Amino acid sequence: MxxxxxxxxxxxxxxxxxxxxxxxxxxxxxxxxxxxxxxxxxSGDQATTHKYNTVTRYRTYDKQEQYQFYRGKQWQSLRQLVLDRDHYVCQYCGRPNSNTVDHIRPVEAFPDDKDNIKNLATICRKCHYKKTKFEQKYYGCGQGNTLTGAKPIDSINELALIMRRSLLWNDGNA
Known part of the structure; x- marks a missing residue:
C-alpha cells in the first residue's frame, strides 16, 4: 500500500x-x-547565516562589535554568573526556568555598560519580548530607530512596574 x-x-x-x-x-x-x-x-545553511549576520543584520561597526561580544567567552561567563545568581528565575515576573540574560540598560543606548554584571538580569522570553518593545519606544533602540537620549532606568522593579502599566504589558498574554 x-x-x-x-x-x-x-x-x-x-x-x-x-x-x-x-x-x-x-x-x-x-x-x-x-x-x-x-x-x-x-536559510539554515552556514553561508546564508553568515551573510545575514555580517551584511544584513550587522551593517554598522557598533552592531558588528555587539555581535562579536555576544559570541565571546566574556559574555558566556557573565551570562552563566547571572543565571546562577538569579537561580534561573525571571527578575521581572518571577517565572522559573528562564534561560535568557538581558541588559537592564540596553547596550545600543549605553555601550559602556555591556560587561557590567549589575546591568544584567535573568528574564523569560515573554518579558524579554515586551521589554524589547518598551526599549524601542522609550530609548529608541532597534533597526531604523534613532536614540532618544532618555534617562536610563536602572531598577528592575521600576522597569517591571512601567511595563505592567503600559499597553504592551497588558495585551492579554501576561
Whole structure:
C-alpha cells in the first residue's frame, strides 16, 4: 500500500500519494509550496547565516562589535554568573526556568555598560519580548530607530512596574 497524506489545501480532505502535497484539483499550488520550502531549507545553511549576520543584520561597526561580544567567552561567563545568581528565575515576573540574560540598560543606548554584571538580569522570553518593545519606544533602540537620549532606568522593579502599566504589558498574554 502506498504512503498517502491529505491535500494541503485548506478544507480539502482528498488523500494524495507521497511525495505530492496537493491533489489533482489543487495541483497548481504544488510548485509554489515547493519553492517556499526550498527557501526555508536554504536559510539554515552556514553561508546564508553568515551573510545575514555580517551584511544584513550587522551593517554598522557598533552592531558588528555587539555581535562579536555576544559570541565571546566574556559574555558566556557573565551570562552563566547571572543565571546562577538569579537561580534561573525571571527578575521581572518571577517565572522559573528562564534561560535568557538581558541588559537592564540596553547596550545600543549605553555601550559602556555591556560587561557590567549589575546591568544584567535573568528574564523569560515573554518579558524579554515586551521589554524589547518598551526599549524601542522609550530609548529608541532597534533597526531604523534613532536614540532618544532618555534617562536610563536602572531598577528592575521600576522597569517591571512601567511595563505592567503600559499597553504592551497588558495585551492579554501576561
Amino acid at each position: 502506498p504512503r498517502v497524506r491529505r491535500c494541503r489545501q485548506p478544507g480539502c480532505h482528498v488523500m494524495v500519494k507521497l511525495p505530492d502535497h496537493y491533489c489533482a484539483k489543487h495541483y497548481a499550488h504544488e510548485a509554489e509550496y515547493l519553492a517556499s520550502r526550498q527557501k526555508w531549507t536554504r
